[in-house]
Amino acid sequence: MALPVHASSGERAWYYSFRVLCAAIFVFLIGPIFVIVPLSFNELPYFTFTPEMLSFDPDGYSIKWYEEFFTEQSWQDAVANSFFIAIFATLISTTLGTLAALGLSQPYMPFRTTIMAVLISPMIVPLIISAAGMYFFYTRMGISSTHIGVIVAHAALGTPFVVITVTATLVGFDRSLIRAAASLGAGPTRIFFKIIVPLILPGVISGALFAFITSFDEVVVVLFVGSVEQRTIPWKMFSGIREEIRPTILAVATILVCISIALLTTVELLRRRSERLRGMSPG
Amino acid sequence: MAHELTTADGVPLRISLERALLRSRIRAALLVVPLMAFLLFAFILPIFDMLYRSVENSIVAQVLPETVVVLRDWDETGDALPDETVFETAVADIQAAFKAKTLGRLARRLNYEKPGMASLLRKSGRRSLRITEAPWSEQLIKIDRKWGDINLWRLIKRESDHVTESYFLAAVDMRLDDLGAVSWQPENRQIYLQLFWKTVWMSGLITILCLLLGYPVAFLLATLPLRTSNLLMVLVLLPFWTSLLVRTTSWIALLQHEGVLNDLMVVVGLISDDGRLQMIHNKIGTFVAMTHILLPFMILPLYSVMKTIPPSYMRAARSLGATPFTAFVRVYLPNTVSGIGAGSILVFILSIGYYITPALVGGRTGTFISNFIASHVSVTLNWGLAAALGVILLALVLALYLLYDRIVGIDNMKLG
């Protein structure tokens, strides 16, 4: 959208004010996320900038909230729980979701749209309804207040993301590749691992990362289905914000932002690789 | 008889093809079955389990099993109390329930319908043990006059069915009056319709805010060279990948009374130190934080639609003499309608079901229906009402989901 040389002054004014508007929206999007980074180094237990911080006085800064995070047992338990639950939930949802996506992309899938609608529904149904339902049902099954219960719940919430991303990589999939491989004598297993897996792998990995972050960020379901033994980082943050709001939460938030950046980078690289592989865009 | 084509091993081709088709259908289905089975157990049954609670009503029949039976013959439309057999049976049922400690559950259930039932039943439980012979009604009424109130018996008879509509009525601020006719709750107890309406209009406004902020950004991203837009896209995707609680925390730090924005405005001199603005724990807090959280869900669908519009359309319109504004309104905008629809419905669906952010920044006025469902599940323990509110919310969401499917197609949902 470069400005043509013959643009009138009105167009010029419009062009630049539009750019300023967009810049402001980008600040709105990103600013709040990064404002917590300096705040997490506050020496005092406040959620705002102190005069010392603004004058860049080193005494105004401190890493004590990070120390608190890394030394306090309950935070460490929460970190362990978060990873444990998210990893197992991701494994389940990725395996089942990938298989289902493969099935859905078969040319002769019966009731395709209906099934797709059902598989996507965990993403659409309000979390509070899922959480309340799981709370009653899992208690009856004897798996509420257990790690298994929370893992099962999070796996269910994560599957739509896997189904969507893997299906998307299969959209442009050229089925003649399979026929070609078969005519050259490859068995179904060989076809699966040599042809299908490399092509859908980027989709599987980004689906897995979505499923991971879904579980890693999730708080409503874990509040209902879990108990203290399953306390995760978001749970600690939620109760921290509601009860005793300390800058430790800002330190945790900063760490989480770093994790998000790492995940986002991975997903972006994968997406571009996938598009390149399928020849869809130069990336 | 016409000659039928056969395969090499002599099977008619038609049958062979049908078999092959069936095989691939089964293979496709088998791949989906594990996930379907898993979701059935982990997600779908739990939801139905909860939804069933919105009409489930076995308590009265369970706790007063004989009384409900004999009450069937009593004419509740008349103005005579049930006869002596009913009282005799009721006393026996109450005695048994008191011993089995089930009277408390009945008390809670009936107290939802008629305040005062809780203490009546608690009081009657222990004292009923003293009643061993006729006259039953006289002695029961002596324990509490309310047993002589015909409306109490009407209530018991009405609620002796295994399903009830009273939770749904309560969820829309209505109730059954003493004679069993539907009527409004007293005005000062009406809350849920208002709350549904507030959830809907606030979600609508959040959707509009997202559209107003998302449209220019999506337009910019779609028209910039790929290299630049990919870079800027990261700014949209990062919030999307950042924990909801991190973003909510940020807004608390920014908006609160002693927070960054208030401090900044005091320093700049826009407001005085005493005149700090209340921007959180009210509707403003919910609007700002929710718009921020849901904005990427608007930008992404808009962007994917805008990317498919060839720039030549706008150039053609301009070269035919349209002003930039006309060209935009007449040519570009109509082409993005499907993106607007997709993004708006998605944002709206996500917004009306939100719980965490309104709970943390919504305060007294900025909370949604979800917050009340949560509180009925875990604080007031009125699970039937929670379920009824949940059913209504779910119906609303599913209707929008179908609409989304119509406009966009669920298959076309993309992430990132």
Place this chain on the structure above:
Amino acid sequence: MRLLFGSSALAMGVVLGAGTALAVDLTVVSWGGAYTASQQKAYHDPYMAENPDVKIINDDSAAEGLAKLRAQVESGNVTWDLVDMVASDAITACDEGLIEEIDPDAMLAAAPDGTPASKDFFAGTLTPGGTNCFVPQIVYSTTFGYRTDAFEGEQPSTIADVFDLEKFPGRRALEKKPIGNLEWALIADGVSGDQVYEVLGTPEGVDRAFAKLDTIKDSVVWWTKGAQPPQLLADGEVAIASAYNGRLFSAIAEKNQPIAMLWDWQVFDLDGWVIPKGTPNKDAVLKYLMFATDTQRLADQAKFISYGPARYSSGPLVGKHADLGIDMKPHMPTNEANAKTILNFDYVWWADHRAELDERFNAWLAK
């Protein structure tokens, strides 16, 4: 050789088995924070030291205690062994048959002088609302704290002052539920303490209470968790806040915040133990309960938090704060100087009207 090895392994197994046959994990549900810490130091630690085969696991979900307990018992899947509850919830749980009945003299320790438990706990506290499933630990109160630097000259001292925005300007923090607030509103409006429930029992009385709350509504911050009001006071977000007295004590005495107590018409309530029906470890729980509610243990808890022990015999044993060394008696809600005007919740009245008034309160809040 193999046989020998096998049998010795078996023998070892038997020995180990004998040692661990009684090993048991008890899941004890409580309120978390300073409160669980006081129980840990006064009850759990000494008990585990005496009984190495018992491991006590803390679960801080008492705030959802009744909801989760009901879900567990209804589904026949009880994973909790002992739950800390306020008396009103215990009444509900007992009425609904969710918790075990308690026979005080058989299950609870007598006082050191031989007074049976049924006589040693404060009168009526073992049987709130006529139920018999509850073992009280502490008497706590919901009362007010105010910032000492918020007002010049006269400081607030009565419940009427809390509702007086002209004399004592500044924001208030109140708990986000009708219980307590309606009673205080009526008292501030001139109703005498012993007639509160009589007045509240009439529609006009309820209107009057809400009308009084209306006068301060715009200045109120509503809290839902016990840790919030001391924090709101400490941050200067509010000038006066209702709070649990123990939380205020810890803000004042342990964290040296500029806060003072306002005890007028403090609302007394009880907090204690209940045993979920169907706990798999009932014997072990009863053994623990006998220990944790004896005279000395209840007195010990008061070293760590300023709640009054619920036994007569524990009173004289209450001493100094474990870390600060200050005398705890003047900080107890039951102390004479603090307890000049007290209000006792009418649990039975609230059981009838809670659902109705919750709705009305929420409708009022949303307006």
